[in-house]
Amino acid sequence: xxxxxxxxxxxxKRYNKLERAKEMDTAKFKKMLLDERDRxxxxxxxxxxxxxxxxxxxxxxxxxxxxxxxNTYERTKEYAIDGNIEELIQRIDDALRKIEDGSYGICDxxxxxxxxDRLRAIPYxxxxxxxxxSLERY
Numbered sequence: 001x002x003x004x005x006x007x008x009x010x011x012x013k014r015y016n017k018l019e020r021a022k023e024m025d026t027a028k029f030k031k032m033l034l035d036e037r038d039r040x041x042x043x044x045x046x047x048x049x050x051x052x053x054x055x056x057x058x059x060x061x062x063x064x065x066x067x068x069x070x071n072t073y074e075r076t077k078e079y080a081i082d083g084n085i086e087e088l089i090q091r092i093d094d095a096l097r098k099i100e101d102g103s104y105g106i107c108d109x110x111x112x113x114x115x116x117d118r119l120r121a122i123p124y125x126x127x128x129x130x131x132x133x134s135l136e137r138y
Contacts, residue, residue, distance in 0.1 A: 024116060026105075029123050033092050037093070040089050091124040098126075108131075109127055113128070115129065
């Protein structure tokens with residue numbers, strides 16, 4: 001099978017895995033992803049420790065319903081933040097697997113290359129900007 005070199009391929013055309021890996025510095029993106037994963041792992045450990053702490057200090061006092069509601073709100077917010085952290089870690093792991101198998105930087109939906117500026121901003125992006133916008137509209 002004959003493929004068109006990346007320099008001759010117009011934006012928006014499909015890329016094969018080998019062409020994409022040659023075009024981009026995947027080692028740089030891998031380091032970015034691993035650094036972000038380390039940061040998120042630390043944040044996740046801190047969140048987990050915070051969530052494991054009992055709310056004992058307020059249990060010894062008669063608390064006003066508004067205080068109880070505020071504490072419940074904060075606890076719910078902490079669980080949501082922790083869930084978001086876990087999701088980002090999973091997305092980073094998926095991106096690292098894509099680097100290993102050579103499919104990193106290729107849109108999951110339309111199979112075109114994801115622009116490098118987008119990957120620099122969101123290194124775990126799996127969709128090109130057009131497909132992401134299309135998905136968000138619906």
